[in-house]
Amino acid sequence: MKPSALAHARARSCGPLPLGPGAPAPAGMTRLTRADSTGQALPAWPDGATPSLLEEYQVPPVAVERSGETRRVLATVLKCCWTDLSVDPWPGVPAPVELVLDTYRALIGRTDDLMRNWAVGALRRLHDSAWVAVHDGLVSLGPRCALWPVESHAQLQELVRRIPEPDRAELTVVADADIVAAAEPAPGGGMRAETGAAEFDDLLGGYDERRRAELVAAYMAVEHAAEPVQEARFAALRDPALRHTLAEMLARRGRVLVQHRERWTSGYDDGCAPALEPHGPAAEGWALGVSERAVLTLVLVHSVAIPRAEGLLPEDSWLSPHPTPVEELRRHTQVPIGELESALRVLRHAGLLTQVKAGEEAGGYVPGPQFHRLTPAARRRLQEELILAAGPHTPLAAAVRARRSAP
Template sequence: MSGLFDDMLQPLGDKQRDALVSAWAALEYGSEPASEAALPALRDAALRHQLDQMLHMTGRTLVPAGANLWTSGYRDDIAAELVANGWGILPPLERAALILVLIHSVAIPRAEGRLSGDNWQSNHPTTPTQLRKLSQIHGQLRLSEALQRLRTAGLVRTARVPDHETAGSSYIPGPALRRLTPAARQRLQENLILAVGPDTALATAITVRRNLGNSQK
């Protein structure tokens, strides 16, 4: 970070400068969202604006992650550019495994009223039994390797829940999903709807809206 933010930080006093640098590091390198209670630069609106400007310089942005909680993530325009250039796209098996975890840990519990909110955090694990069909298609070793890569990326995490039908780990969505901007969360929710119910009225509405948006660009 040396020199990157000098022009922005130099006019500030030591206390403000230290507060901004500490908050930036916590947001960018912390595995969990940072609390306003612990970081003055998140509590103070003016400092928080400057912090967002610092993040903006590196293609990042502040992301709300709950009551008085913040994290950072890629700006929507930067994320779109990365995807257009083939960066950050999950291979098919990893994408399928992540979709299954999101369906069983988030989408189904939310539809049944057991989970609220629009984020991807859940205490409803996806069990080995629910992942078994995917392992039967691709092989247990390949699926295990794909899940390990998802864990390394922070997209899923293991949960200690016994499964009496199938041996193996259970999974819940990982902390990296909390770095999604509101617009990115909405796209993920819509993609999940398109994946599990492509013939539903809601999926049709999403497809029509997206096609209209693309035609107007």
């Protein structure tokens, strides 16, 4: 696999790629350069399209936890950090966390502690997904904001103008400017965006405008839709020749098409697995932690393995209508309660778990939509890992170990 494809797979898995001084961004990525010439790289949208394209096809995107609240907090951060509307919004200027929270209060008209907790939770989610950067009491626009297309800036300016200013004259003990000046520089401060080399022009250049748009639409759908999309909805999925080109586009980013009967999505190329494994050569800091893996394994055992053994689930399904109650997780794990809640939050945010409700009580957790994206080989590997986790001393587990150790 080409290094650029592996780089794209890592960026999708773990966020912006760190770049050394003067190191170029891989093809198809935007380089965010610091003053010392180090930087980060983010995958650029093909042909300038964004996931908002899915709205035109009435295809739901990947769900965001508390999406409305998260959007409002991001808008508030934009209001506080984009102080000069005559320039591009990113990178903007850092703003104190308290200014962001006060502005959020003014936006929604509430001042209670519950509102503050919600806003802090949204800031954490936005930080984890690189939409904002929270550092040393300051909030900055995150690297993903650098990908906002120029065409959207006018709409963003209007949004910023409509957000009310907070009334902080009597509450502020230290001026906001003094807080910013006293803090260490936030990561990403003083960066500039440098557009990299075009990635798909050689593949798309031979098509007319309509077919090119169809390819880009199908690409965005399989990469960013919450569920596999209907083949009939996208010409580039129906037409074998266009689908071949779509597969080539995905391959350049370490991705493959995954078919579910007449539906399609995308997943990681199996060739990416060694480098994305927790003990792979370039995987330090990229994988789920021990707590997250333990909790995910428990959910898979109780929601998939046990129902499958009882004949309630087909062999090839990793999605389940049988939730694992939180009480069951607490009973069968040695992970402290605080770590358990944190692990569940991380897994929900990653789309690996979905919380479901059952009547008036919490139903528990089931595997999330990311399991749609498993390739057949990845499904087999996961099945083997589940066997080793659930029954390490069984004959079946011994057979798995023997097969893996065979030359």
